[in-house]
Amino acid sequence: MPANSIDSYRALALQITCHAVNQASDRAEVFSLIQKTITRLAKQIAASIAFIGSDCRLIVLPEYFLTGFPLGESIPEWAQKACLEMAGAEYELLGQIAQKHRIFLAGNAYELDPNFPQLYFQTCFIIDPSGSVVLRYRRLNSMFAPTPHDVWDQYLDCYGLEGVFPVAKTEIGNLAAIASEEILYPEVARCLAMRGAEIFLHSTSEIYGKGRSPKDAAKISRAVENIAYVVSTNTAGINKISIPIASADGGSQIVDYRGLVLAETSTGESMAAFAEIDLAALRRYRRRPGLNNLLSRQRFELYAASYNQSHFYPANTMQDKNIDRKHFLETQQKAIARLTDLGII
Template sequence: MEAGKIKVAAVQMDCVLGNREANLKKSEELVEQTVKSGAKLIVLPELFNTGYRVEERDVEMAETIPGPTVEWMQQLARKHQTYIVAAILEQGLSKGLVYDTAVIVGPEGLLGTYRKTHLWDVESVRFTKGNEFPVFQTEVGNIGLQICYEVGFPEGARVLALKGADIILYPSAFGKARGYAWKIATRSRALENGAYVIAANRTGTEKDVTEFGGGSCIVNPWGEVTAEASKHDEVIVAEIDLQEVIEQRRRLPYLRDMNRSLFAKHYR
């Protein structure tokens, strides 16, 4: 690969509800597929290790960070010299508080976390909101994290882009019923920020009610989909070029031309 170009991947998968061991085993097999393709940044779905509809077991299944799942992620990242991102249930310092938290690890270990700030529907009862938008500087680029439903909130992605993010990641468990929103929003977040978007979504149905939409995708800064998943369990890989981030932001300078002082009055 040329300088500035890297291969990235999204893992699309169904999960076994409430079975961490089975989900980690399956995830590892899928991660191994991406590594064989040369991926240096891999995104897994939201709550991939537990399944999404474990609301009655949130406190029980939540983990500290680091904890079992993050240690598993770190081992894989070191073994394959790659970066891995996923969202899991995080046990808060105060007993009974649970966060929906994205974790990023690399060959050097745990880089940090992002707690979901915008909660969907009954997530507002299940989880505590986060309040930070960190950007992580890595060898593969500056990475910003969002989670699932947040793809529909332009503000979070914009803040990350203004803080230097070249790549915005969305580990997700996005519903099939709103697949139209997923398609539009993933493309829009990339285009309006001149950033790459990697969105890894769930498939399958949980509790005979919640059906996930799949459609995991990798989108370039021009809003063009360069890879999209269509199978139940699948990995997609694409090469990204960070020079394209620079080029797009020069040709379509939304970040430069944004009247920040005007918006500052409205976001207090």
């Protein structure tokens, strides 16, 4: 635990509109649009902190808030048009915001990696108050984008298992990231909790409505089963694409380690989803013996053999080959057929 650990502070799930870059003609125009987004964001962050208070130390931004997502672009086209360099100017600009306000700033972007020149990864990042990127988590489960699992052997050679499931141990707690629909995959959160994660930072862009969705249930479940906070930030709509703007808009929330929703916002751009992160209380809860201490009662040996002998979606399907987007659906269809033949589904 860092010597300057902070027992209590405020976190904000900052719900902002995503301004998509799909209609941009070239990389230069994309960067100009991204700069405008970051300029707007800087003002919104400054105003939000002024309202919440100087103890707001963590701000989580929505999924792909700088660019939107590919709509018809091939993997090489999207990589060239809209993906960030790992040491790119975009991170420098965001780092300046984190430095100015002495905050941890988390978000999600499409990112290039020189180790995998034919691909890109959807990356959750955390920037610390010095302006440095202290965590990169690459989304592991995606329907239409490359993931580390698609180049699994090479990715492990580059980053190891700790790089697949990274946890940043900071003065505001042990931070980990979960991307979008991966909140529905309990194994992702569990592997991060195994490494000490206390606060899951969930950047998402999802449908929000009056009825509780499977993702809402998953946010509470991930919090309870791992005794962890979940700071989940949704988009306030996606502008400049043909899909209606409010299709993914609203419901950003903060869930505590008991599964209680501490704060939640409705639709539109909003800083209403902020709440206290009480690290001292979380750590007391984790160290207290009893029925509710689910994390300490996990018997992983019971399940290890079943996981080891089960093979559903295959690894390494994008190793050393140029892939178009139909590859993802075709791979899933083959997996379904194989599991049907085995009588599993």
